[in-house]
Amino acid sequence: MPEAPEPPATARLTVLSGPSGVGKGTVVAEVRRRHPEVWVSVSVTTRARRPGEVDGVHYHFLTGAEFDRLVAEDGLLEWAEYAGNRYGTPEAPVRERLATGAPALLEIELQGARQVRARAPEAQLVFLAPPSWAELVSRLAGRGSEPPAVQERRLAIAQAELDAAGEFDAVVVNDDVTRAADELVGLLTAPSSGRSVGASE
Numbered sequence: 001m002p003e004a005p006e007p008p009a010t011a012r013l014t015v016l017s018g019p020s021g022v023g024k025g026t027v028v029a030e031v032r033r034r035h036p037e038v039w040v041s042v043s044v045t046t047r048a049r050r051p052g053e054v055d056g057v058h059y060h061f062l063t064g065a066e067f068d069r070l071v072a073e074d075g076l077l078e079w080a081e082y083a084g085n086r087y088g089t090p091e092a093p094v095r096e097r098l099a100t101g102a103p104a105l106l107e108i109e110l111q112g113a114r115q116v117r118a119r120a121p122e123a124q125l126v127f128l129a130p131p132s133w134a135e136l137v138s139r140l141a142g143r144g145s146e147p148p149a150v151q152e153r154r155l156a157i158a159q160a161e162l163d164a165a166g167e168f169d170a171v172v173v174n175d176d177v178t179r180a181a182d183e184l185v186g187l188l189t190a191p192s193s194g195r196s197v198g199a200s201e
């Protein structure tokens, strides 16, 4: 009997994680500016919208009850509570994207990355690291999107997240945005060694 054809080598799921303020959003925006074909999942969240954020673009902003419903319907690939809010990845769009043979990128925190690893072992996990702790503190404060108490809470979580960098398949240091984006693009398009996630179910 002939073997089933190999899935496309590019049908790869990549997870980008890293502490709040390290520059995940900035690096992903740079990747998309240069490579508009890179597909990035839009998460659901119960967090309040920041000024400038657009519903359906940056996140789907949900009430707690709406989030509960999605969890009950098993509509999320993964979800986690982070700093008092819930965040999750709608599963169907990710599966649909991977089924086309094109790469998909999730920008999520550590607990979610671990769930993806458990559910889709073929996924590639990339950790975005700050050049130093002082630089991370300064970027988070410089962004000015959270009050100091919330920044403190995020920095406490960041310490544990940095300790988990060794669990990831690759670490990209966000020293310079352009360089870090280049490195991420290289990882996104590198042939995957294992089976395609999209074809696994």
Ligand SMILES: Nc1nc2c(ncn2[C@@H]2O[C@H](COP(=O)(O)OP(=O)(O)O)[C@@H](O)[C@H]2O)c(=O)[nH]1
Pocket (backbone or CB within 6 Å): 017, 018, 019, 020, 021, 024, 025, 043, 044, 047, 078, 079, 080, 082, 087, 088, 089, 107, 108, 109, 110, 111, 112, 113
């Ligand atoms: N597990 C999980 N984490 C997410 C998801 N979407 C965003 N996050 C993470 O939640 C954390 C907080 O996100 P956010 O409030 O937007 O803050 P920011 O990333 O520091 O700008 C970050 O680490 C995000 O990567 C998701 O769908 N699932």
Ligand SMILES: Nc1ncnc2c1ncn2[C@@H]1O[C@H](COP(=O)(O)OP(=O)(O)O)[C@@H](O)[C@H]1O
Pocket (backbone or CB within 6 Å): 018, 019, 020, 021, 022, 023, 024, 025, 026, 027, 139, 140, 142, 143, 174, 175, 176, 177
């Ligand atoms: N390589 C970099 N060098 C200097 N500042 C950066 C760099 N990357 C991001 N920043 C700045 O750091 C802050 C946090 O970046 P952001 O993308 O919001 O982080 P995250 O999405 O990881 O929370 C922003 O003010 C951003 O402009």
